[in-house]
Amino acid sequence: MNFQTVIGLEIHVELNTKTKIFCGCKNEASREPNENICPTCMGYPGSLPRLNQKVVDYALKAAMGLNCEIQRSTHMDRKHYFYPDLPKGYQITQAAKPLGINGQLYLEKAKKTVRIQRIHMEEDTAKMMHRKESTEIDYNRSGVPLIEIVTAPDISNEKELLEFLEELKNLLSFFEISDLKMEEGSLRCDLNINVVDQDRDIKTPVMEVKNLNSFKGAVKACLYEQRRLLETLETGCELTKETRGWDQKKEETKTLRKKEDSLEYQYFIEPEILPLQLSEGKVRNTASRIPELPQKKRSRFKEQYDLPDYDVRILTKNPYVADFFEQTVLVCYAPKRISNWIMTQLLSEMPRGLEGFKELPLKPKDFGKLMALMEGGKIPKKVGEKILKEIIITGENPKRVLENRNLGPITDEQEIREIVKELINKHRKALQDYQKKPGKTINFFMGKGMERTGGRLDPCKLREAIKQELLLINQQKKEE
Numbered sequence: 001m002n003f004q005t006v007i008g009l010e011i012h013v014e015l016n017t018k019t020k021i022f023c024g025c026k027n028e029a030s031r032e033p034n035e036n037i038c039p040t041c042m043g044y045p046g047s048l049p050r051l052n053q054k055v056v057d058y059a060l061k062a063a064m065g066l067n068c069e070i071q072r073s074t075h076m077d078r079k080h081y082f083y084p085d086l087p088k089g090y091q092i093t094q095a096a097k098p099l100g101i102n103g104q105l106y107l108e109k110a111k112k113t114v115r116i117q118r119i120h121m122e123e124d125t126a127k128m129m130h131r132k133e134s135t136e137i138d139y140n141r142s143g144v145p146l147i148e149i150v151t152a153p154d155i156s157n158e159k160e161l162l163e164f165l166e167e168l169k170n171l172l173s174f175f176e177i178s179d180l181k182m183e184e185g186s187l188r189c190d191l192n193i194n195v196v197d198q199d200r201d202i203k204t205p206v207m208e209v210k211n212l213n214s215f216k217g218a219v220k221a222c223l224y225e226q227r228r229l230l231e232t233l234e235t236g237c238e239l240t241k242e243t244r245g246w247d248q249k250k251e252e253t254k255t256l257r258k259k260e261d262s263l264e265y266q267y268f269i270e271p272e273i274l275p276l277q278l279s280e281g282k283v284r285n286t287a288s289r290i291p292e293l294p295q296k297k298r299s300r301f302k303e304q305y306d307l308p309d310y311d312v313r314i315l316t317k318n319p320y321v322a323d324f325f326e327q328t329v330l331v332c333y334a335p336k337r338i339s340n341w342i343m344t345q346l347l348s349e350m351p352r353g354l355e356g357f358k359e360l361p362l363k364p365k366d367f368g369k370l371m372a373l374m375e376g377g378k379i380p381k382k383v384g385e386k387i388l389k390e391i392i393i394t395g396e397n398p399k400r401v402l403e404n405r406n407l408g409p410i411t412d413e414q415e416i417r418e419i420v421k422e423l424i425n426k427h428r429k430a431l432q433d434y435q436k437k438p439g440k441t442i443n444f445f446m447g448k449g450m451e452r453t454g455g456r457l458d459p460c461k462l463r464e465a466i467k468q469e470l471l472l473i474n475q476q477k478k479e480e
C-alpha cells in the first residue's frame, strides 16, 4: 500500500509572566493548591477581567519569531463549554481573530516548511487530579496565560514531528517567555493525525491525541497511532473521529471522546475586555527587540567560528549557552577547544544540562581564562579539569585557584627525582622487563608519575628522571 501520514499540531505554551492573564494573582508554581486565586480567576460573577499587557508582548514576540502576519486589530472571545476545571463555564480565548496568522517554521534536516496557521492568547484551565474515589481541583493554574500555536497538517512522519518540536522549543527559548518544560506541562502538544491510502484514494478520519508529556512520548504516540490507522485501512474497518489520550505506561492511545460528543462552543466576543488595537509603533518596537534566532545563529556560528554542525546545534540550543560560548571566545580565541569543553567537561558537571547555563556561577570570562591557561601550555588538561570542577561551583578566578591549591606544574628536578624513586620502590615488579623492553618500563613509570601528580609533572623532565634512575638501579645490580 502506498500511504501517507498527515500530522498537524496544536501546541500550548504557558507564559512565564509574573501575574496571570486577567488578574493580579501570582503566576508561579506554588506549594499549596488553591493558593494563588482570586474572584476573577475563580470566575465569580461581577469580577472584571483585565488583559495583562505582558501577555500581549510575549505572544507578539512568539508570533513574530514564527514569521506570522500580525492582526493589529483583534479581540478576545468566550468559548463556552462545561467542565469542572473551568469555573466560569467558558474560557476566554481568541477564536475569530487570532493575534498571528500565516506563519511558518523551516525544518533544516527535513528541508521542509511547516505552515503555522495561527497563534492566539488564552487562559489556562484549573488542574484536575483524579484519585481513586474522587477528583481534586487545583485552581492555581486557572487564568495562567497561554499561547496556542496551530500548524497546518504539513508534518508527514515521526522524524519531522520531532524536528519540528525541537526547533520550536529552540526558537521559543530565545524569547525567554516560557519555561518550556513538557514534563511539567508548560509546553503541551496535541497531535492531529490521519493516514491516506494514495492508491485507493481513501483516508482515515483525523484522530486527536492528547496528554503527550515528552518529545519521546509524542514520537511513540505518533508511531502507535500511525500503525493503528494503517491496520484499519487494510482491514477496511470503519472508524469515527476521536479524541484519544496517550497512556505512557502502556505506551498506547485510548479513546477519550467520540465525535458524536463533540462540543458546540457558542463563541462570542468577550464583552468585558476592550478590543485590542496594536499601534504601528508597538509592533515596530517589538520587531526591533527580536534577538538573533537559532537558524540564523547556527549559520553564523558555522561561518564565523568554523565549527562542525554537531557543535553548532548544541551551542545554539538556548541563548545562554550561545552567549556563554561567544563571551568565552572573546577572552580566549580557541573556538573548537571551548566548544569541546562546553559539550563535555562543562555539561557533565551540570545536573540540569544545557538548561543550567542560565544560573551558572562560573562566568565566561573566568572560563576563558582557564582555556587560555591550557591554550598557552601553562597547565595540562588534567589540571584544567580539576580547576574547572572547583570554579564551576564557586565562580572563582582560575588563576587564583591554581596558585592557592598547589595545582601548578612541578618543574623542580630534585622534586621530580624524589617522586620517581618513590614510584620505583612501590612498583619493583615493573623492573623485571626493563632489560628486554626498556621503552615499556619507562612509559609505565611516566603513566604512574602523571597519575600520582594529576598531570602536573613536566613530561620531558619526568622522562629524563626515570631514565637516569633506572640506569642507576641497573648499574647497582651489575655491581652486585
Ligand SMILES: [Zn+2]
Residues within 6 Å of the ligand: 020, 023, 024, 025, 036, 037, 038, 039, 040, 041, 042, 143
Ligand atoms: Zn486571580
